[in-house]
Amino acid sequence: MNQIKTGPFAKILALILLASLLILVFTWYTSEPDIINNMHSENHTTFINLPAPEIAGDVSVEEAISSRRSVRNLQEKPLNVFELSQLLWSAQGITYPERDFRSAPSAGATYPLKLYVIVCKNGVDEQNIETGVYLYVPKENILKLITKEDIRSDIYQFALMQAPLDSAPVIIVMAADMSRTTDRYGERGVRYVHMEAGHSAQNIYLQATAMELGMVVIGAFDDRNVKRSIKMDMDHDPLYIIPIGYPY
Ligand SMILES: Cc1cc2nc3c(=O)[nH]c(=O)nc-3n(C[C@H](O)[C@H](O)[C@H](O)COP(=O)(O)O)c2cc1C
Numbered sequence: 001m002n003q004i005k006t007g008p009f010a011k012i013l014a015l016i017l018l019a020s021l022l023i024l025v026f027t028w029y030t031s032e033p034d035i036i037n038n039m040h041s042e043n044h045t046t047f048i049n050l051p052a053p054e055i056a057g058d059v060s061v062e063e064a065i066s067s068r069r070s071v072r073n074l075q076e077k078p079l080n081v082f083e084l085s086q087l088l089w090s091a092q093g094i095t096y097p098e099r100d101f102r103s104a105p106s107a108g109a110t111y112p113l114k115l116y117v118i119v120c121k122n123g124v125d126e127q128n129i130e131t132g133v134y135l136y137v138p139k140e141n142i143l144k145l146i147t148k149e150d151i152r153s154d155i156y157q158f159a160l161m162q163a164p165l166d167s168a169p170v171i172i173v174m175a176a177d178m179s180r181t182t183d184r185y186g187e188r189g190v191r192y193v194h195m196e197a198g199h200s201a202q203n204i205y206l207q208a209t210a211m212e213l214g215m216v217v218i219g220a221f222d223d224r225n226v227k228r229s230i231k232m233d234m235d236h237d238p239l240y241i242i243p244i245g246y247p248y
Helices: 008-031 061-067 081-092 152-158 179-185 188-210 223-230
Strands: 039-042 045-049 094-096 113-119 132-137 142-147 170-176 237-245
Touching: 061 188, 081 113, 081 170, 081 188, 113 188, 152 170, 152 223, 170 188, 170 223, 179 188, 188 237, 223 237
Parallel strands: none
Antiparallel strands: 039 045, 045 142, 113 132, 113 170, 132 142, 170 237
C-alpha cells in the first residue's frame, strides 16, 4: 500500500493551520454579534433593536395637550413594540443625529436622563422582548437587557402599592446620572436635571395621549429599594416611575 510521507515541515504547517482555524472560530464565537431577528448579543449582553419611530401622526399637539390626563386604571393588555419604541423616542430619542440632540431639551446638552423599561409578564406583544428590565440606549435605538426577573411586585410594593403598577404591561423608570450635569454646573445642575425630567415626562404624556394609551407619573416611592430591585447602575438615581398601558 502506498503511504504518503510527511516531513516535519508539513506537520508544523498543518499544526499552524489548525491553530489558526481554532483561533478564528473562537474569535467569531466570542465577538461577532449573534443576530436573531431583532436581537443580538455582544460580550454576553443581549440587545433588542427597536423599530424606527414615526415622526408624523394624526393627533395635533393642541389635541394631545387638551386631552392629556393622568390615567390610573390600566389594562394588563400588552403594548406592541412600535408603541414602546415611540414612547421611548418621545422621552429621549435622537432627533438631530448630527449632534446626538434628543427629543427633550437638556442643560448644556449633558443628557443625564436614563430610561429603564420594566417589561411585566406578557407586557410586550413581541417574541424577543421577554419579561425583565431593560435600559434604553437612544443613540442606537436599542434596549439593553439588565435582568430577566419579573420585578412588578417589588415595584408595586416599593411605590406605596399604587394601583396602576399592579396592572400596567410596561413601566418606565426615569432615572438620572446627576454627575453628567453637576460636573458642569455644580449644585445648580440638580435643579436642571429635575427640570429636564419634567420636559421628558410631558413628552411621554403627550405621545401616550396621541396613541390612546394611559399613564401617570409617580413620584412617591422608596428610592433605595426601587433602585435595588431594578439593578440600576450605581451612578443612576430614580426620579419618576411611569406605568403605561391601555386605559379601561
Ligand atoms: C412630581 C409629580 C409627582 C407625582 N406623583 C404621583 C404619584 O405618586 N401618584 C399618582 O397617582 N400621581 C402622581 N402625580 C400625578 C398628579 O397626581 C396629577 O398630575 C394631578 O393629579 C393632575 O392630574 P392630571 O395629570 O390628569 O392633569 C405626580 C405628578 C407630579 C408632577
